[in-house]
Amino acid sequence: MSSQISLYIVWFVLCVHSRCSVQSNDSNKKPNFIILFMDDMGWGDLGCYGHPARETPNLDKMASQGLLFTDFYTASAICSPSRASLLTGRLPIRNGFYSTNQVARNSYAPQEVLGGIAASEVLISEVLQKAGYRNKIVGKWHLGHQAEYLPLRHGFHEWFGAPNCHYKYDGKIIPNIPVYKDHLMTGRYYDDYKIDHETGVANLTQMYIEEALVFLDRQAKAKQPFFLYWAPDATHTPLYASEKFRGHSSRGLYGDAVMEIDYGVGKILDKLKQLHLDDNTFMFFSSDNGAATYAFTEGGSNGPFLCGKQTTFEGGFRQPAIARWPGMIKGGQVSHQVGNLMDLYLTMLDMASLSRPKGVVFDGISLLPTMLNGTKKDRPVFYYRGDTLFKVRLGQYKAHFYTWNTPREAQDIGYHYCPGQRIDKVTTDQMANYTQAPLLFHLGRDPGEKFIIPSHTAEYQTVMPRLLKTVHEHRRDLRPAKPQFNLCDLAVQNWAPAGCEKINRCQMAPMSYLYNCTWPY
Ligand SMILES: [Ca+2]
Numbered sequence: 382m383s384s385q386i387s388l389y390i391v392w393f394v395l396c397v398h399s400r401c402s403v404q405s406n407d408s409n410k411k412p413n414f415i416i417l418f419m420d421d422m423g424w425g426d427l428g429c430y431g432h433p434a435r436e437t438p439n440l441d442k443m444a445s446q447g448l449l450f451t452d453f454y455t456a457s458a459i460c461s462p463s464r465a466s467l468l469t470g471r472l473p474i475r476n477g478f479y480s481t482n483q484v485a486r487n488s489y490a491p492q493e494v495l496g497g498i499a500a501s502e503v504l505i506s507e508v509l510q511k512a513g514y515r516n517k518i519v520g521k522w523h524l525g526h527q528a529e530y531l532p533l534r535h536g537f538h539e540w541f542g543a544p545n546c547h548y549k550y551d552g553k554i555i556p557n558i559p560v561y562k563d564h565l566m567t568g569r570y571y572d573d574y575k576i577d578h579e580t581g582v583a584n585l586t587q588m589y590i591e592e593a594l595v596f597l598d599r600q601a602k603a604k605q606p607f608f609l610y611w612a613p614d615a616t617h618t619p620l621y622a623s624e625k626f627r628g629h630s631s632r633g634l635y636g637d638a639v640m641e642i643d644y645g646v647g648k649i650l651d652k653l654k655q656l657h658l659d660d661n662t663f664m665f666f667s668s669d670n671g672a673a674t675y676a677f678t679e680g681g682s683n684g685p686f687l688c689g690k691q692t693t694f695e696g697g698f699r700q701p702a703i704a705r706w707p708g709m710i711k712g713g714q715v716s717h718q719v720g721n722l723m724d725l726y727l728t729m730l731d732m733a734s735l736s737r738p739k740g741v742v743f744d745g746i747s748l749l750p751t752m753l754n755g756t757k758k759d760r761p762v763f764y765y766r767g768d769t770l771f772k773v774r775l776g777q778y779k780a781h782f783y784t785w786n787t788p789r790e791a792q793d794i795g796y797h798y799c800p801g802q803r804i805d806k807v808t809t810d811q812m813a814n815y816t817q818a819p820l821l822f823h824l825g826r827d828p829g830e831k832f833i834i835p836s837h838t839a840e841y842q843t844v845m846p847r848l849l850k851t852v853h854e855h856r857r858d859l860r861p862a863k864p865q866f867n868l869c870d871l872a873v874q875n876w877a878p879a880g881c882e883k884i885n886r887c888q889m890a891p892m893s894y895l896y897n898c899t900w901p902y
Pocket of ligand 1: 459
């Protein structure tokens with residue numbers, strides 16, 4: 382008995398002087414997950430990816446402490462499908478985040494759309510919830526705004542943020558977007574959560590930072606594994622930054638927004654260290670799609686890549702990506718492994734030793750072997766634009782089956798996705814069909830997709846059959862889901878979200894009238 386007591390005293394003394402209060406050395410302990418997910422941030426926006434402004438010291442530090450991916454991709458060049466793919470591990474064509482109303486159009490979830498994430502999809506948040514994790518989303522959801530699609534129905538326990546983009550509406554014929562705290566709305570953008578279009582000032586990023594820090598504190602105390610999905614949207618137009626950050630960047634308002642997010646990442650890194658959660662927390666940084674080149678100097682940078690958001694050129698699909706897990710991933714690494722946002726699902730399941738949901742076809746792979754041991758695996762990238770497969774990458778080669786710069790209807794409303802970039806036969810004004818003789822590029826020698834490899838060369842004749850075989854195999858097993866973005870109705874907008882009555886923000890919906898959504902993008 383006395384020896385037991387003295388052992389206890391030794392344990393107690395050791396614990397007081399170490400970190401037993403927040404972290405046990407239990408080898409079965411599940412790792413924590415933080416995904417820092419940016420909106421319209423480009424491959425070339427961070428100092429560690431070569432941006433000359435060098436205004437992202439915290440993200441650069443995160444990269445130096447972890448692994449930076451050079452060849453990391455999204456599954457879609459626009460918000461909603463990209464976010465759905467991240468959380469389902471599946472291509473939009475498989476999870477339903479596309480439209481068949483028009484050929485090859487990008488579609489998403491504005492508030493007149495009926496669809497959203499199908500109940501049949503198993504989100505990573507749902508798997509982690511079942512495994513005992515506490516899950517929080519901070520920021521933009523964009524997987525559907527009707528009650529059945531909201532995050533607390535899909536594996537998240539907590540939410541602070543909005544279901545749609547922070548665009549300003551008239552607030553009468555089209556309601557402003559609600560901001561939720563968990564199940565209930567707490568106000569609307571512009572009415573209650575101010576975004577000043579004149580000055581570019583808004584306090585939202587500060588709120589998102591605070592939400593993350595409070596959650597980390599609480600989870601450390603509760604000693605419960607967590608998944609924090611941190612999705613600020615200040616770098617999506619209309620851009621914003623708080624008063625404290627406004628006017629500081631050499632890049633204008635976009636740079637101010639980036640600097641404030643970088644500051645937030647620094648606060649999260651400090652908090653992890655303070656709570657002794659560093660060694661047991663996997664943190665991943667990326668963005669949902671390429672920088673919005675149509676916003677000109679109000680958009681980000683896609684580095685050396687062609688065009689941007691909305692396109693299937695590298696500027697639309699290639700993303701910044703940094704993995705950090707001090708206990709497991711060696712710092713200072715650069716990986717050329719071809720990765721995809723869809724890979725995070727299986728990577729996180731592997732990290733937590735959780736089994737994959739049965740009967741689900743995944744498009745991602747686990748990147749854990751790459752992150753831990755630097756192994757490389759050849760795997761394709763499929764570049765869909767809506768319902769149409771535009772391009773495929775395998776190894777360093779990329780084949781273009783279709784090219785399209787900007788649809789006419791998008792140009793008519795002032796959009797241009799390749800401003801200042803024109804490449805003959807590649808940045809075509811019309812949708813050009815090259816399926817009979819696909820254009821071939823080598824992304825190692827030519828990351829900007831400028832120089833077509835002639836079809837008579839031995840290189841083309843050797844490589845193209847391999848790329849076509851990859852597409853053939855992909856199509857053979859593909860069962861497209863029911864498209865979620867075909868039907869619209871002004872009556873389904875955010876008129877009366879849950880909680881509106883408590884704050885006097887309910888609005889009367891118009892008569893229901895179903896119509897086919899149109900997508901000018
Ligand atoms: Ca986006």
